[in-house]
Amino acid sequence: MNLKKMAALRAVDEIGDGDVVGLGTGSTTHYFIEELGRRVREEGLEVMGVPTSYQSMFLAAESGIKVTSLAEHDVDVAVDGADEVDPDLNLIKGGGAAHTLEKIVDSSAGSFIVIVDESKLVERLGAFPLPVEVIPAACRPVKLKLESMGASVDIRSSEGKDGPVVTDNGNFVLDASFGVIDDPGAMESRLNNIPGVVENGIFAGIADMVIAGTSEGLKILR
Numbered sequence: 001m002n003l004k005k006m007a008a009l010r011a012v013d014e015i016g017d018g019d020v021v022g023l024g025t026g027s028t029t030h031y032f033i034e035e036l037g038r039r040v041r042e043e044g045l046e047v048m049g050v051p052t053s054y055q056s057m058f059l060a061a062e063s064g065i066k067v068t069s070l071a072e073h074d075v076d077v078a079v080d081g082a083d084e085v086d087p088d089l090n091l092i093k094g095g096g097a098a099h100t101l102e103k104i105v106d107s108s109a110g111s112f113i114v115i116v117d118e119s120k121l122v123e124r125l126g127a128f129p130l131p132v133e134v135i136p137a138a139c140r141p142v143k144l145k146l147e148s149m150g151a152s153v154d155i156r157s158s159e160g161k162d163g164p165v166v167t168d169n170g171n172f173v174l175d176a177s178f179g180v181i182d183d184p185g186a187m188e189s190r191l192n193n194i195p196g197v198v199e200n201g202i203f204a205g206i207a208d209m210v211i212a213g214t215s216e217g218l219k220i221l222r
C-alpha cells in the first residue's frame, strides 16, 4: 500500500464525532481529508474542518466536510504532514509553502497528529531546506541575514508562474539550507526574530503523535 495513505487512514481513526479538525496541507493530508470526507458522507460522522491552505479548503469542501475557521471554533485535533520528523517529534514543514497557517492551526489544537511516510523520519533535522516565509519587501535583507548565519538560500519559484512563489498570505518563501540543525527550538525562535520573517518551518515541541507508514507497517511515535 501507499505509505502516506496508510498513515493518513490510521489518523482518521483518531477523529471523534463532533470534533473540529485542523486540516493540514500536502499529498499525505490529501488522503486524510478524502477519507474523513468519505466517513462524513457515508457513515454520518459529524465534524467541521479548519483548513490550513486554499488547497485543503477546496478539498474539504469537495469532500463534504463543513469548513470553519479559528475565528469561530477551537480545534480539537489537527492532522498534518511534514517534510522531516526527528525522534523528539520536532518537525520541518513548509514544502507546500503553507507552514504559517499550519503552525497557527496545529499549535492551537488540543492534539496535533503528524502523518508521514518513512522517508520523512530523520535522526536530526536539516537535510530538507528550511522554508522561511518573508514579507516581499524584506526578501533581500532576510536572505542576506540567513546567508550571514551560514545558510545557502534560494527564493522559491515554481512551475505555473514566472518569478517567485507567492504564498496564500501574499508573501515569498526563502529555502535556507543550514545543514544539521543542532537546537531546533532555539533556531525557530532566532529566525522568527529577524524583521520581515513571517514564520519559519521549524515546528519544535508541538507534535503530540506521529503516525508513520513504513514498509514494515505503521510506526507510532509519541
Ligand SMILES: O=C(CO)[C@H](O)[C@H](O)COP(=O)(O)O
Pocket (backbone or CB within 6 Å): 024, 025, 026, 027, 028, 029, 080, 081, 082, 083, 092, 093, 094, 095, 096, 097, 098, 099, 102
Ligand atoms: O508542510 C507542508 C506544506 O506546507 C506539508 O505538510 C509537507 O510539505 C509534507 O507534504 P507531503 O505530505 O506532500 O509530503
